[in-house]
Amino acid sequence: MTTPDELRTEIETFFADVLPDALDGVTGSVARAKAWRSALFDAGLAGLDYPVELGGRGLDREHMAVWRETTRGRIPREDTIFGLGVGMAVPTIRDHGTEALAERFVRPGLRGEEIWCQMYSEPGAGSDLAGLTTRAIRDGDEWIVTGQKVWTSNAHHADLAVLLARTDWDAPKHAGISMFVLPMDQPGVDVRPLVMMTGEAEFNEIFLDEARIPADWVIGEVNGGWSMAVALLAHERRQTGVNSMQGDTSSRSRAGRAPMPFGFVRDQAERHGRLDDPVIRQDLARLHSGERIVSWLGARGAHPSLGKLWRTRQGRLAAEVAMAVTFSQSLAWSVDPDDEGSLDDDHVAFQFLNGRGMSLGGGTDEIQRNTLGERVLGLPREPGPGRNTPFNELPRN
Numbered sequence: 001m002t003t004p005d006e007l008r009t010e011i012e013t014f015f016a017d018v019l020p021d022a023l024d025g026v027t028g029s030v031a032r033a034k035a036w037r038s039a040l041f042d043a044g045l046a047g048l049d050y051p052v053e054l055g056g057r058g059l060d061r062e063h064m065a066v067w068r069e070t071t072r073g074r075i076p077r078e079d080t081i082f083g084l085g086v087g088m089a090v091p092t093i094r095d096h097g098t099e100a101l102a103e104r105f106v107r108p109g110l111r112g113e114e115i116w117c118q119m120y121s122e123p124g125a126g127s128d129l130a131g132l133t134t135r136a137i138r139d140g141d142e143w144i145v146t147g148q149k150v151w152t153s154n155a156h157h158a159d160l161a162v163l164l165a166r167t168d169w170d171a172p173k174h175a176g177i178s179m180f181v182l183p184m185d186q187p188g189v190d191v192r193p194l195v196m197m198t199g200e201a202e203f204n205e206i207f208l209d210e211a212r213i214p215a216d217w218v219i220g221e222v223n224g225g226w227s228m229a230v231a232l233l234a235h236e237r238r239q240t241g242v243n244s245m246q247g248d249t250s251s252r253s254r255a256g257r258a259p260m261p262f263g264f265v266r267d268q269a270e271r272h273g274r275l276d277d278p279v280i281r282q283d284l285a286r287l288h289s290g291e292r293i294v295s296w297l298g299a300r301g302a303h304p305s306l307g308k309l310w311r312t313r314q315g316r317l318a319a320e321v322a323m324a325v326t327f328s329q330s331l332a333w334s335v336d337p338d339d340e341g342s343l344d345d346d347h348v349a350f351q352f353l354n355g356r357g358m359s360l361g362g363g364t365d366e367i368q369r370n371t372l373g374e375r376v377l378g379l380p381r382e383p384g385p386g387r388n389t390p391f392n393e394l395p396r397n
């Protein structure tokens with residue numbers, strides 16, 4: 001088996017010799033993301049802890065630690081487009097899907113050939129996800145799906161979706177849901193972008209009108225989708241709570257919900273002559289401590305909700321401190337591509353607006369605290385009407 005030191009050398013060689021060639025002349029964020037992933041997979045580095053027969057290397061935790069350490073700050077930010085696929089859907093299929101599903105989706109997922117999105121939230125079901133009303137009905141060799149989803153990040157780029165839909169209306173609300181893989185490119189799937197206050201349209205609303213899914217593209221058991229949803233969400237909270245502190249820290253990168261790195265905010269304080277300001281110095285110290293804490297929480301394998309809460313807090317603080325040091329440039333700026341400073345100001349303004357969403361996506365702060373209270377501290381469950389009542393009989397809007 002490859003030793004951790006040999007792996008380190010492989011990774012260094014990849015970043016020094018292979019990746020620059022793979023990205024040479026490739027433009028556009030999706031094309032660059034795909035070029036990076038395919039180069040990574042072809043170099044044998046895309047699924048280190050995946051079984052060899054699924055395109056992985058079958059390596060262990062020690063090797064994963066080498067990966068995290070060696071790649072910190074070097075993963076192109078464009079890779080965030082694979083956050084849902086590589087980070088969540090693919091491991092869920094690896095762990096809970098049938099052999100046929102794993103065979104079909106893991107390898108192309110790891111290689112970045114297919115982009116995924118997550119169709120969980122609905123206009124009437126966000127925090128109360130188990131209240132979802134999109135329905136899937138079995139029809140011969142297919143499932144037919146009708147309903148509406150919302151806040152679906154990257155759906156406009158996606159080839160596939162992890163979809164939650166209700167398959168049994170007579171069962172209690174958590175017990176009648178199934179998880180599917182939905183092919184996005186079909187007449188019954190209408191994706192409409194939603195423009196955010198940043199001016200960008202990261203997410204979408206999706207209208208499903210008799211969309212079709214092959215009968216065996218169910219992840220886990222039919223009506224067992226709630227436990228699959230929870231398994232996938234744990235990957236999500238772990239990923240956004242911890243890995244978001246990695247990644248390319250270039251100031252111009254606009255993608256992602258990762259907090260601005262301490263180093264970037266400190267540089268802005270220096271650029272604007274605020275490094276001697278005692279209040280700013282105090283804020284920078286808090287920012288630095290927070291960044292270390294998020295990274296240590298990851299190393300300790302703390303509960304994913306803890307990581308997510310810290311990441312959200314760090315993101316807000318970083319945006320607020322950056323805003324304070326760049327004020328007023330970050331409120332009224334004009335972007336000149338040749339002026340590094342104006343791009344930084346633009347980035348700060350973007351992050352300040354974008355960062356608000358951090359506490360919502362992947363489950364709100366309040367929901368993370370409920371989870372920690374109930375699952376970690378053992379507090380009594382939140383009272384909820386009718387956990388055992390058939391969904392059909394529950395009052396709904």
Ligand SMILES: Cc1cc2nc3c(=O)[nH]c(=O)nc-3n(C[C@H](O)[C@H](O)[C@H](O)COP(=O)(O)OP(=O)(O)OC[C@H]3O[C@@H](n4cnc5c(N)ncnc54)[C@H](O)[C@@H]3O)c2cc1C
Binds near residue numbers: 121153203362366382
């Ligand atoms: C940037 C971003 C990206 C997203 N991407 C996706 C995606 O790709 N796919 C997807 O399916 N969804 C996505 N979402 C949706 C996200 O999961 C939901 O916004 C989130 O779960 C909250 O649901 P909601 O918006 O319906 O708010 P609601 O559930 O209506 O909550 C409103 C408020 O009430 C509070 N609240 C609700 N219930 C409780 C409770 N029991 N105890 C205490 N407080 C409570 C909440 O904390 C919140 O403050 C995304 C959201 C954002 C912001």
